[in-house]
Each structure stands twice: as structure tokens, then as C-alpha cells.
Amino acid sequence: xxxxxxxxxxxxxxxxxxxxxxxxxxxxxxxxxxxxxxxxxxxxxxxxxxxxxxxxxxxxxxxxxxxxxxxxxxxxxxxxxxxxxxxxxxxxxxxxxxxxxxxxxxxxxxxxxxxxxxxxxxxxxxxxxxxxxxxxxxxxxxxxxxxxxxxxxxxxxxxxxxxxxxxxxxxxxxxxxxxxxxxxxxxxxxxxxxxxxxxxxxxxxxxxxxxxxxxxxxxxxxxxxxxxxxxxxxxxxxxxxxxxxxxxxxxxxxxxxxxxxxxxxxxxxxxxxxxxxxxxxxxxxxxxxxxxxxxxxxxxxxxxxxxxxxxxxxxxx
Ligand code: UDP
Ligand code: MG
Numbered sequence: 271x272x273x274x275x276x277x278x279x280x281x282x283x284x285x286x287x288x289x290x291x292x293x294x295x296x297x298x299x300x301x302x303x304x305x306x307x308x309x310x311x312x313x314x315x316x317x318x319x320x321x322x323x324x325x326x327x328x329x330x331x332x333x334x335x336x337x338x339x340x341x342x343x344x345x346x347x348x349x350x351x352x353x354x355x356x357x358x359x360x361x362x363x364x365x366x367x368x369x370x371x372x373x374x375x376x377x378x379x380x381x382x383x384x385x386x387x388x389x390x391x392x393x394x395x396x397x398x399x400x401x402x403x404x405x406x407x408x409x410x411x412x413x414x415x416x417x418x419x420x421x422x423x424x425x426x427x428x429x430x431x432x433x434x435x436x437x438x439x440x441x442x443x444x445x446x447x448x449x450x451x452x453x454x455x456x457x458x459x460x461x462x463x464x465x466x467x468x469x470x471x472x473x474x475x476x477x478x479x480x481x482x483x484x485x486x487x488x489x490x491x492x493x494x495x496x497x498x499x500x501x502x503x504x505x506x507x508x509x510x511x512x513x514x515x516x517x518x519x520x521x522x523x524x525x526x527x528x529x530x531x532x533x534x535x536x537x538x539x540x541x542x543x544x545x546x547x548x549x550x551x552x553x554x555x556x557x558x559x560x561x562x563x564x565x566x567x568x569x570x571x572x573x574x575x576x577x578x579x580x581x582x583x584x585x586x587x
Contacts, residue, residue: 273305274378274432275360277351279344280323281313285474286365287322291333294363294371298332301375308333309582310365311351314341320577327579339576345449346573348429352442356583361432366472369430373467377432380463388460391431393424394469404481411488418498421457423491424464431455431462447566450487450494457495493562500559503552510545 276294280287287310298306310323312335320337327333336350348362359381363369369392377390400408412425429451433441440458455462479487492499 271303271305272359273307273357274301274374275307275309275351275355275357276374277309277311277348277355277360277362278365279311279313279347279351279362280315280319280365281341281344281347281478282315282317282319283365283475284315284318284322286367287319287326289473290365290367290371291326293367294374297371297374301378304378306332307355307357309351309355310335311347312337313344313347314338331581334579334582335577336575336579336582337577339574342573344429345451348451349442349449350573350575352438354578354582355438358435359432360435360438362429364430366475366477368469368472369428370467370470373430373465374432377465380465381432381434384463386461387463388434388437389431389455389462391424391455391462391464392428392467393426393464394428395426395466396468399469399471404484407481407485407488411491415492415495418492419453419496421453421495423452423456423495427452427464428469434460436460446494447568447570447572448490448494448562449572450491453491453495489558493558497559499555503555506548506552510548 278290283290291308294308308326308330310326310333312320312323320335323333323335323337327335334354336354338347338350351362352360359378361374361377363371363374373392377392380390381387409425412423415423437458437460440460441454444454444458
């Protein structure tokens with residue numbers, strides 16, 4: 271009998287946890303041919319999320335929990351779940367029912383029907399709920415990263431996916447601190463089948479992602495999966511060197527022929543501003559990579575567990 275581990279990262283989701291549990295229980299009842307493990311990861315919630323999970327785990331021995339010492343972010347919660355999950359197949363699912371549990375059955379069937387497949391993942395093709403600005407930046411991000419990075423990023427990809435044990439082991443073996451899952455999932459390779467669906471509205475609670483956080487997350491993705499910006503900044507440097515050499519020759523020749531007329535300081539100031547802007551921008555790019563290297567080198571733990579359910583097998587990593 272196959273075992274599926276469902277990892278559910280939760281951050282301040284006291285309202286959603288019981289609703290989610292009810293929904294997933296229906297699916298578990300239906301899929302009699304599989305054993306289930308529900309692994310809730312409490313990512314330092316400040317509400318009663320942890321109490322809810324603990325209560326569920328007392329009533330239902332399929333339910334297990336991990337609780338962090340503080341909020342480490344969804345990426346860390348997903349990693350902890352992947353490290354502790356014991357199933358043959360592992361799914362990651364949001365607690366807000368935007369990743370509908372009933373899709374799990376279809377995903378499992380798809381995965382089973384083709385022995386070549388290692389993963390069935392979901393993506394959305396409609397961003398109707400996004401405003402104009404968010405849509406614009408989302409498209410821009412995927413355009414930039416697909417041009418710059420060798421790792422393929424699928425537009426509209428969710429974190430909702432069902433993976434084989436082998437693929438999960440590969441993901442967990444990537445011990446980097448700055449984790450950008452969408453990239454990691456793709457980097458490890460294996461065969462993924464994409465199913466398309468429309469994301470339903472969040473059932474309760476509210477999203478913790480605002481525009482600024484998403485923007486920073488997008489930059490993280492670019493920094494983690496391509497170093498092309500460094501090359502671009504070096505190229506800009508070379509181009510401007512070339513332009514300045516031509517300009518110097520032009521000025522020297524002109525002075526020799528027509529004499530020196532002191533004029534045109536506004537244009538010089540404009541050029542200075544422009545060039546120092548570009549210099550700062552390029553230094554910023556190098557700085558961004560340096561800071562990522564710094565956090566990587568420190569080798570701090572990606573998450574710290576304060577409490578976990580007793581029956582949870584030790585992380586094998
Ligand atoms: N989440 C988390 N840690 C965080 C933020 C979010 O574990 O710091 C969880 C959250 O509880 C939910 C999932 O990640 O289960 C997705 O979060 P959210 O619905 O806020 O994101 P969105 O669907 O808007 O992308
Ligand atoms: Mg959500």
C-alpha cells in the first residue's frame with residue numbers, strides 16, 4: 271500500500287486548519303487504496319494554529335505536526351516538511367484551500383498511470399484576481415528569468431505538487447539557505463506533468479504576501495538561479511568605457527581645432543548623474559550576490575524546531 275504524506279505549512283491559520291482538515295478528510299476517505307500522513311508545519315504562528323494542530327493530532331493519528339521557534343517563512347516550512355515526511359509520495363499543499371485537496375486524487379492517478387513520471391504539479395493560467403500592476407510585474411519576472419536562467423520557471427506554477435520519494439530526496443539534498451522552491455523543483459530535473467486549474471479564492475484568513483514581499487521574492491529567485499545580472503553590469507561598464515574613450519578623443523580634437531569654449535556644464539552634470547546612477551546600480555547587483563553568498567557561508571539553520579509530535583520519525587537528513 272502506498273503512503274502519501276501531505277505537507278501543510280501554516281502561519282496564523284487557526285481559522286483555516288479545521289476547515290482544511292474537514293476537506294482533506296473527505297479525500298482521504300475516498301482514496302482507500304492509499305495510506306495518509308498529514309504533516310502540519312507551524313511556522314511560528316502567533317495565534318492558536320498550533321493548538322488546533324495538536325488537538326487534531328490527538329484525535330487522529332494520521333495527523334502530525336512540527337512547530338518552529340519563530341516564523342521562518344514558507345520555504346523553510348516546506349523544507350522541514352519534506353525532511354520529516356515518511357511517505358512514498360509527498361504532496362505540498364496550502365492550508366487556505368487555494369490548492370483544492372480533491373485534486374490530489376487526480377494527481378495520484380496521473381502519477382501512477384505513467385511509471386516515467388516523478389511529479390504531478392499544478393499551475394494556473396488565469397490571474398484574473400491580480401491587479402494590472404501585479405499582472406505586469408508577474409509577466410515581466412517570468413520573461414526576465416526565462417531569458418537569464420538555464421533553470422526553467424513555469425509561469426503560474428503553484429507549490430501544490432505530488433512528488434515521488436526519489437525527487438524529494440533530491441530536493442532535500444540541496445542544502446542551500448536561500449531557497450527558491452520553484453527553481454529547486456525544476457533544477458533537480460525528473461519528469462513533471464503539469465495540470466492546469468483556476469485558483470479558487472482563499473476560504474478564510476488573509477494572505478501574508480503583499481506586493482513588496484512578492485517583489486523581493488522575485489529578486490531572490492533571480493539571484494538564486496542566474497548570475498546573468500553580473501555579466502550585464504560588466505557589459506554596461508565596458509560599453510560606457512568605450513563611449514567615454516570616443517568622447518575624450520572627440521573633445522581633445524575639438525579643443526585643438528576650435529579652442530576651449532567653457533560651456534555646457536548642465537549636460538556634464540546630467541551625464542555625471544546618469545553614470546553614477548549606473549555605477550551604483552551595478553555595485554548594487556554585485557552587493558546583492560555578495561550578501562546571498564554571505565548568508566550561505568554562515569550556514570545558519572534554515573529552521574529551528576521547538577516542538578514536534580512524538581510519533582514523527584526523525585528527519586533522515
Ligand atoms: N505560510 C507559511 N509561512 C509564512 C507565510 C505563509 O507557512 O511565513 C503558509 C500559509 O499559512 C499558507 C501558505 O503558506 O498555508 C500560502 O500562504 P498564502 O495563502 O498567504 O499565500 P498566497 O496563496 O497568497 O500565495
Ligand atoms: Mg493562499
